Amino acid sequence: MAKLKGAITVNVERCKGCNLCVAACPTDTLSLQPNEVNDRGYHYAYMSNPDACTGCCSCAWVCPDACIEVYRVKID
Amino acid sequence: MELKDIIKEENKVYSKPELLDDVHMHYCPGCSHGVVHKLIAEVVAEMGLTEKTVGISPVGCAVFAYNYIDVDWVEAAHGRAPAVATAISRLWPEDVVFTYQGDGDMAAIGTAETIHAANRGENIVMIFINNAIYGMTGGQMAPTTLIGQKTATTPYGRRVDLNGHPLEITDILATLPGTCYVTRQAVHTPAGARKTKAAIKKAFENALTKKGTSVVEVVSTCNSGWKLSPVKANEWMEENMFKHYPLGDLKVD
Numbered sequence: 519m520a521k522l523k524g525a526i527t528v529n530v531e532r533c534k535g536c537n538l539c540v541a542a543c544p545t546d547t548l549s550l551q552p553n554e555v556n557d558r559g560y561h562y563a564y565m566s567n568p569d570a571c572t573g574c575c576s577c578a579w580v581c582p583d584a585c586i587e588v589y590r591v592k593i594d
Numbered sequence: 595m596e597l598k599d600i601i602k603e604e605n606k607v608y609s610k611p612e613l614l615d616d617v618h619m620h621y622c623p624g625c626s627h628g629v630v631h632k633l634i635a636e637v638v639a640e641m642g643l644t645e646k647t648v649g650i651s652p653v654g655c656a657v658f659a660y661n662y663i664d665v666d667w668v669e670a671a672h673g674r675a676p677a678v679a680t681a682i683s684r685l686w687p688e689d690v691v692f693t694y695q696g697d698g699d700m701a702a703i704g705t706a707e708t709i710h711a712a713n714r715g716e717n718i719v720m721i722f723i724n725n726a727i728y729g730m731t732g733g734q735m736a737p738t739t740l741i742g743q744k745t746a747t748t749p750y751g752r753r754v755d756l757n758g759h760p761l762e763i764t765d766i767l768a769t770l771p772g773t774c775y776v777t778r779q780a781v782h783t784p785a786g787a788r789k790t791k792a793a794i795k796k797a798f799e800n801a802l803t804k805k806g807t808s809v810v811e812v813v814s815t816c817n818s819g820w821k822l823s824p825v826k827a828n829e830w831m832e833e834n835m836f837k838h839y840p841l842g843d844l845k846v847d
């Protein structure tokens with residue numbers, strides 16, 4: 519069966535560190551940066567566990583600031 | 595497989611809608627307003643209505659919506675969005691005209707405009723962001739504030755004897771013959787956001803086919819006004835708001 523492998527990018531300067539994407543991700547792929555902040559001082563989201571991403575887009579759907587781009591490939 | 599092999603243009607399945615401008619939105623982190631803006635921007639582009647859509651922005655946190663979604667807009671005085679929308683839709687009947695209003699705008703100062711526009715069956719879409727509070731002005735009680743809910747003006751919780759009952763404006767609008775579609779949605783989960791997008795699309799289709807007034811309520815969070823984190827605000831909404839404002843279609847003609 520083909521497996522889905524995904525990855526996301528975060529528009530770091532748009533991100534407000536609201537944590538909604540982290541909570542929505544069913545595979546625990548995302549976290550907020552523990553130390554780094556963007557120009558506005560927000561701890562932005564990133565893939566802390568990139569291997570887990572399936573490209574399901576859950577994070578992107580709930581992001582209020584449309585920061586997230588999702589990529590997905592099928593691997594056999 | 596390495597990230598650089600996945601993150602390629604041809605593998606992209608989700609990105610910021612083009613009609614959502616590349617500017618910082620002033621909303622608080624996690625505010626439902628942003629999600630709904632994104633969905634409107636997607637629907638307008640997907641329906642090919644970029645040159646045919648006019649939004650009426652409210653007074654409330656969404657006052658600057660015209661800076662964020664790249665369609666034509668008019669900014670109305672507080673509560674008057676349905677009156678302005680009436681004029682525009684009558685003068686430009688081929689356009690899709692929508693209002694974007696908070697609970698204060700729609701169900702307090704604008705109650706008369708809201709009810710009469712819907713009762714006339716104006717060919718407009720009303721998008722109603724019900725966060726049960728006056729977000730913009732610092733979290734005062736709104737008509738839709740729940741019984742017991744603490745706000746700046748109900749510090750011990752809303753009381754029926756003092757403050758009256760929460761106003762179910764959407765239920766009232768559903769009873770009017772002028773409305774063709776009345777629905778209540780939420781954008782706190784991916785599934786909820788998908789359903790809300792479908793509802794906005796249906797409402798816009800109704801405007802194109804001149805079916806009358808469509809109302810899309812989005813039960814929303816104002817985590818700043820509620821004094822909760824965005825994630826906790828979503829949980830509070832599920833536990834409290836959905837009991838009083840159950841999701842689903844109220845009317846489909």
Ligand SMILES: Cc1ncc(C[n+]2csc(CCOP(=O)(O)OP(=O)(O)O)c2C)c(N)n1
Pocket residue numbers: 653654655656672695696697698699700703723725727728729730731736816
């Ligand atoms: C004529 C008039 N009266 C009162 C106000 C003050 N005011 C600004 S926004 C607002 C209420 C906003 O609440 P809501 O419509 O629920 O929008 P939200 O900010 O919660 O999205 C009020 C009362 C105003 N700007 N103009």
Ligand code: SF4
Pocket residue numbers: 528532533534535536537538539540562563580581582583584585586624
């Ligand atoms: S939902 Fe969006 S704004 Fe919020 S933390 Fe995630 S990427 Fe940032």
Ligand code: SF4
Pocket residue numbers: 620621622624625626627655725729730815816817818819
């Ligand atoms: S005050 Fe409330 S409604 Fe206004 S932007 Fe902040 S969270 Fe959103």
Ligand SMILES: [Mg+2]
Pocket residue numbers: 696697698723724725726727728729736
């Ligand atoms: Mg409000």
